[in-house]
Amino acid sequence: MPLEASARIVSELTSRGYNAEREAVTHLASADDPQAALERVIETLPEDALVVRSDHVRTTLSASDPTSKPGAGGSEPDGEDPSASTGATVSDPTAIGGYSPVETKGSTDAERSVDPALRSLEIDGDMTGQSTGTGEYSDFVAVFRDRLERLGAKLRSRINHRPATAIQKMPGGGEVAMVGLVNDIRSTASGHWLIELEDATGTFPWLVMKDREYADLVEELLCDEVLAMEGTLADDSGIAFVDSMYFPDIPRTHEPSTADRHVQAALISDVHVGSQEFMHDAWNRFADWLHTEQAQHVEYLLIAGDMVEGVGIYPDQDEELDIVDIYDQYEAFNEYLKRVPGDIEIVMIPGNHDAVRLAEPQPGFDEELRGIMSAHDPRIVSNPSTVTLEGVSILMYHGVSLDEVIAELPEEKASYEEPHKAMYHLLKKRHVAPQFGGHTRLAPEEQDYLIMEDVPDIFHTGHVHKLGFGKYHNVLAINSGCWQSQTDFQKSVNIDPDAGYAPIVDLDTLDVTVQKFS
Numbered sequence: 001m002p003l004e005a006s007a008r009i010v011s012e013l014t015s016r017g018y019n020a021e022r023e024a025v026t027h028l029a030s031a032d033d034p035q036a037a038l039e040r041v042i043e044t045l046p047e048d049a050l051v052v053r054s055d056h057v058r059t060t061l062s063a064s065d066p067t068s069k070p071g072a073g074g075s076e077p078d079g080e081d082p083s084a085s086t087g088a089t090v091s092d093p094t095a096i097g098g099y100s101p102v103e104t105k106g107s108t109d110a111e112r113s114v115d116p117a118l119r120s121l122e123i124d125g126d127m128t129g130q131s132t133g134t135g136e137y138s139d140f141v142a143v144f145r146d147r148l149e150r151l152g153a154k155l156r157s158r159i160n161h162r163p164a165t166a167i168q169k170m171p172g173g174g175e176v177a178m179v180g181l182v183n184d185i186r187s188t189a190s191g192h193w194l195i196e197l198e199d200a201t202g203t204f205p206w207l208v209m210k211d212r213e214y215a216d217l218v219e220e221l222l223c224d225e226v227l228a229m230e231g232t233l234a235d236d237s238g239i240a241f242v243d244s245m246y247f248p249d250i251p252r253t254h255e256p257s258t259a260d261r262h263v264q265a266a267l268i269s270d271v272h273v274g275s276q277e278f279m280h281d282a283w284n285r286f287a288d289w290l291h292t293e294q295a296q297h298v299e300y301l302l303i304a305g306d307m308v309e310g311v312g313i314y315p316d317q318d319e320e321l322d323i324v325d326i327y328d329q330y331e332a333f334n335e336y337l338k339r340v341p342g343d344i345e346i347v348m349i350p351g352n353h354d355a356v357r358l359a360e361p362q363p364g365f366d367e368e369l370r371g372i373m374s375a376h377d378p379r380i381v382s383n384p385s386t387v388t389l390e391g392v393s394i395l396m397y398h399g400v401s402l403d404e405v406i407a408e409l410p411e412e413k414a415s416y417e418e419p420h421k422a423m424y425h426l427l428k429k430r431h432v433a434p435q436f437g438g439h440t441r442l443a444p445e446e447q448d449y450l451i452m453e454d455v456p457d458i459f460h461t462g463h464v465h466k467l468g469f470g471k472y473h474n475v476l477a478i479n480s481g482c483w484q485s486q487t488d489f490q491k492s493v494n495i496d497p498d499a500g501y502a503p504i505v506d507l508d509t510l511d512v513t514v515q516k517f518s
Helices: 003-015 022-030 034-044 054-064 137-156 164-168 215-220 280-290 326-338 367-372 401-408 419-429 488-492
Strands: 121-124 175-187 193-199 202-208 226-233 240-246 264-268 298-304 345-349 385-389 392-396 458-461 467-472 475-480 501-506 512-516
Touching: 003 022, 003 034, 022 034, 022 054, 034 054, 121 345, 137 175, 137 226, 164 175, 164 193, 164 202, 175 202, 193 215, 193 226, 264 475, 280 326, 298 392, 298 458, 326 367, 401 419, 419 458, 419 467, 419 475, 467 501, 475 501
Parallel strands: 202 240, 264 298, 298 345, 392 458, 458 475
Antiparallel strands: 121 385, 175 193, 175 226, 193 202, 226 240, 264 501, 385 392, 467 475, 501 512
């Protein structure tokens, strides 16, 4: 079967507004006169048809040529792989033998919902268009005051809180408690830990003795996170000895919400179109799989940032670019997005490789880029944002702060090999990027958009290019890997990416299966 025949058939069907099953294209291309066969099939299609199906092609060609036999002008050639399957090695969907249905009119091969009205998608926390920060000192004060007030409210009911200035005036030997931001962490000459907490009135030092059972919690602390401590004042009231330490944390009794029907969401990130290492074959197999019966319940696709490789992100990146213009990268990404079934709801947030500001929170893309990424009319929101799918809340955050958590915490508590465990610490702190002034750039706003005010049912991140998932206090944490094979830069920093994976979440049970396309 010549390559040109199938390519012409796909182009012709697309120009006439039709989608097609891959087998249907194979049947038409195998006919003695593919163009004539195509015309006969189109003439006999029902008026409301949007998809040319293989069974219709077979019926039409058999009726017009009674002598046709299986394998001649209409049946699937021997050895033809009909569709991508979980974990299997499949042919390149851009090649003829692995043709993936093209996107037209938002149609699809699989029936995904008996009633589209059953779907529900809500966005919360999108700060796109709401940025007010000017970089003034007062803006930074405002965002930290907001953080302390909102996260502190989750802790004050658990202790007998006193402001720093009030503690300084209390007599020695008494019991005290304080809620504040971690201002400083340092060890003493004798191996104890000194934690300085700051609130709106001032600072106060707390000593964590090295032999206490909770001393290992100090290793988990990051500057600028909100914390509560209880303890006993020294005789001179100049310091307090810590007896208890509390985090805002996710309640152990948290019961996640679930959908009322069997429906699935695909959670992916870090596509990196434009890179020479972008795995277009794996992406096409993924898109091909979404058209199959096996994926018929996948009705939502959530992309957690880094749609493109970007320009000037790291040293000598230009030597690893396949597309050197940033707008051309987004044009190419949009073409790949078109391969996804048109009836899948898509939500996207930006990442640090995308053409938005680096400081978090990151507003969604500007109007020009939104116009480029128009396939399937995706919801494009800020990083982070919470999307609620049929009652299931999913906090989407690209994940730059995971680098900081992994760098600051001991390897047994946070590592790139198990990125979901680093995510647990963000859930414990109820903040996606608590530390200011480190690797993560933070933008001052009137309020802290990075706080986890409400407990999500699912926490979805990317950025570190590693696959991992697990549950922390019944919150499902997923880092979804990437679609980019190892770059020279990643080799230099010893990152071996998990590429070509698509975690699929059952929204009615919060069970996870991982589809592999690499």
